[in-house]
Amino acid sequence: MSLPVRITALLVAFAAVAVGAAFIIVHYLLASPPTVTYNASGGVVNIMLQEDPQNDSASKPDWVSYFVQNPSTKKWVHTTLFSVPKGTTAHVTILGYDGCTPPRNNFWSLVQGTIGGTVNLSIVNNKGVATPTRRVSVINGWAGCTVGHTFAIPALHLFVPVASPNAYDSANNLCGVSPCTSGPHAVESFSFRVPDHAGVLRWQCYVPCGGGFLDGNGGPMQTIGYMTGNMEVRA
Amino acid sequence: MATPEAPAARARADANHGLRIFLIWLPLAVVADLLIWFLWKPHMPPGTMSSSAEHQQFDIAVMAVVAAPVLLFIWVYAGYALVNWHQRAGDEDDGPPIHGNAKIQATWIATTAVIVLGLFVFGTVELIVPAGAGAGEGPAPIWQPSTSHRLEVQVIGQQWAFTYRWPQYGGMETSELVLPNNATVEFHVTSLDVIHSFWAYQLGVKADANPGVDNIAYTTTKEPGTFTVRCNELCGLWHGAMFNYGHIVSPAAFQRWATHWEAVQRSNGLLGMLPPYRTTYDPTVIPQLGASIVKIDQITGGAGYYYPPQDPVTP
Numbered sequence: 001m002s003l004p005v006r007i008t009a010l011l012v013a014f015a016a017v018a019v020g021a022a023f024i025i026v027h028y029l030l031a032s033p034p035t036v037t038y039n040a041s042g043g044v045v046n047i048m049l050q051e052d053p054q055n056d057s058a059s060k061p062d063w064v065s066y067f068v069q070n071p072s073t074k075k076w077v078h079t080t081l082f083s084v085p086k087g088t089t090a091h092v093t094i095l096g097y098d099g100c101t102p103p104r105n106n107f108w109s110l111v112q113g114t115i116g117g118t119v120n121l122s123i124v125n126n127k128g129v130a131t132p133t134r135r136v137s138v139i140n141g142w143a144g145c146t147v148g149h150t151f152a153i154p155a156l157h158l159f160v161p162v163a164s165p166n167a168y169d170s171a172n173n174l175c176g177v178s179p180c181t182s183g184p185h186a187v188e189s190f191s192f193r194v195p196d197h198a199g200v201l202r203w204q205c206y207v208p209c210g211g212g213f214l215d216g217n218g219g220p221m222q223t224i225g226y227m228t229g230n231m232e233v234r235a
Numbered sequence: 236m237a238t239p240e241a242p243a244a245r246a247r248a249d250a251n252h253g254l255r256i257f258l259i260w261l262p263l264a265v266v267a268d269l270l271i272w273f274l275w276k277p278h279m280p281p282g283t284m285s286s287s288a289e290h291q292q293f294d295i296a297v298m299a300v301v302a303a304p305v306l307l308f309i310w311v312y313a314g315y316a317l318v319n320w321h322q323r324a325g326d327e328d329d330g331p332p333i334h335g336n337a338k339i340q341a342t343w344i345a346t347t348a349v350i351v352l353g354l355f356v357f358g359t360v361e362l363i364v365p366a367g368a369g370a371g372e373g374p375a376p377i378w379q380p381s382t383s384h385r386l387e388v389q390v391i392g393q394q395w396a397f398t399y400r401w402p403q404y405g406g407m408e409t410s411e412l413v414l415p416n417n418a419t420v421e422f423h424v425t426s427l428d429v430i431h432s433f434w435a436y437q438l439g440v441k442a443d444a445n446p447g448v449d450n451i452a453y454t455t456t457k458e459p460g461t462f463t464v465r466c467n468e469l470c471g472l473w474h475g476a477m478f479n480y481g482h483i484v485s486p487a488a489f490q491r492w493a494t495h496w497e498a499v500q501r502s503n504g505l506l507g508m509l510p511p512y513r514t515t516y517d518p519t520v521i522p523q524l525g526a527s528i529v530k531i532d533q534i535t536g537g538a539g540y541y542y543p544p545q546d547p548v549t550p
Contacts, residue, residue: 104427105408106510110500138505142508143508154395154476159410217472224472228472228473
């Protein structure tokens with residue numbers, strides 16, 4: 001093999017490796033779900049989330065997942081990244097479409113860190129009938145089929161159990177296409193104070209969602225874009 | 236060509252070298268040790284917020300005091316050798332053969348033996364006297380504090396947060412760690428999922444949190460303030476964010492805090508919802524129902540149940 005051919009072959013091989021490495025870096029390592037931006041109105045930010053028994057991804061469609069509603073388009077975005085302005089009051093509404101799963105530690109049944117230490121809760125059944133909204137400080141995830149997930153920002157000591165549809169609906173009638181627009185679900189709302197300084201606060205679920213691993217948190221629990229994410233506090 | 240020295244003259248010269256090195260080294264070592272003890276020690280980690288932290292600070296200072304003269308001796312000897320025994324211009328001879336020196340060898344062996352054995356005894360005493368030195372001693376601690384008046388705090392690790400149970404306050408559970416000053420604390424460290432490690436840095440307390448294991452560590456709080464609690468065992472995605480801050484407050488303030496939360500959790504029903512206080516927990520069982528959490532009627536997830544670990548589609 002002549003020298004020019006060998007040099008060309010070497011360069012081609014090097015370029016192939018470089019392109020492959022760049023593809024992996026860009027496609028996998030730097031890939032991130034989109035961030036939904038919320039703005040304040042009168043010092044209040046309205047955040048809309050839903051958690052589903054499945055999701056709309058091609059790779060892991062059976063993973064439970066949160067969705068975040070874009071406040072401008074009202075479309076549900078498959079992400080767990082959102083940003084809010086600092087020093088505001090966040091008013092969060094979570095639509096809990098996923099069925100119940102007992103928390104590993106029932107301490108997470110206690111509402112903590114919200115304004116007033118409570119959440120407002122209503123359950124919509126499979127016929128679309130909603131229970132009256134009631135204010136509760138505890139949703140006992142061990143007493144029956146009551147809790148699906150939690151929404152927690154540990155740095156703010158914010159721990160909120162998210163209710164689920166009842167036992168019958170959890171077992172038979174859950175929404176099957178994400179993002180969910182119908183089907184039995186919980187409607188839960190609460191407020192908390194956003195810190196006065198900018199930063200990134202992680203949030204997560206403390207229930208090993210959809211069953212999960214008995215020996216630790218499984219896939220969606222450890223994957224940003226599914227059951228954990230970041231709340232960016234903007235300056 | 237160098238003139239061969241008489242053995243007696245060389246011995247005298249060697250003695251002078253030794254004396255000179257010693258006289259250079261001694262004041263330096265004394266000054267270094269005084270600086271370490273009086274200037275540096277008060278600022279050494281992990282501080283003085285607890286008995287175990289105090290002892291660890293003391294231990295680090297003692298080891299620095301022992302190590303500094305050794306280090307200085309090496310530096311002084313190297314510097315002295317460079318100045319006095321470097322090759323002179325025109326001197327192309329080999330150095331004289333070394334036939335051993337019983338006195339130096341004996342001194343070296345005796346000194347290092349004293350240091351190593353001394354540190355062995357010192358380390359053992361320092362492990363025993365402060366009741367395990369703030370480290371987890373497992374479920375049956377060998378070294379315990381002399382007082383039986385102890386505040387029991389159970390530390391529960393879970394991906395990714397520590398929570399705390401207080402058996403002497405009705406078994407309440409909190410996400411915050413508050414301790415009274417001048418109190419002997421008995422930590423019972425366990426986990427509900429994977430291996431974590433409870434590291435209360437400024438308290439000098441570190442104990443692994445293993446599922447199904449009651450790992451006991453002791454300390455006595457010494458001064459009010461804030462300390463950092465970190466997980467010190469890689470435990471998943473948010474391991475790096477698994478930290479918070481604890482507080483040592485006055486006994487009266489602690490009593491107010493604890494009784495307040497006990498009353499709150501009694502009134503909102505949480506105390507009855509938590510499992511009965513135990514040193515370890517089986518997260519697959521709901522004690523109140525006496526049932527396995529793996530698959531029970533009425534408590535079924537979207538997928539129907541907790542997947543067994545071998546399930547290939549476990550999300």
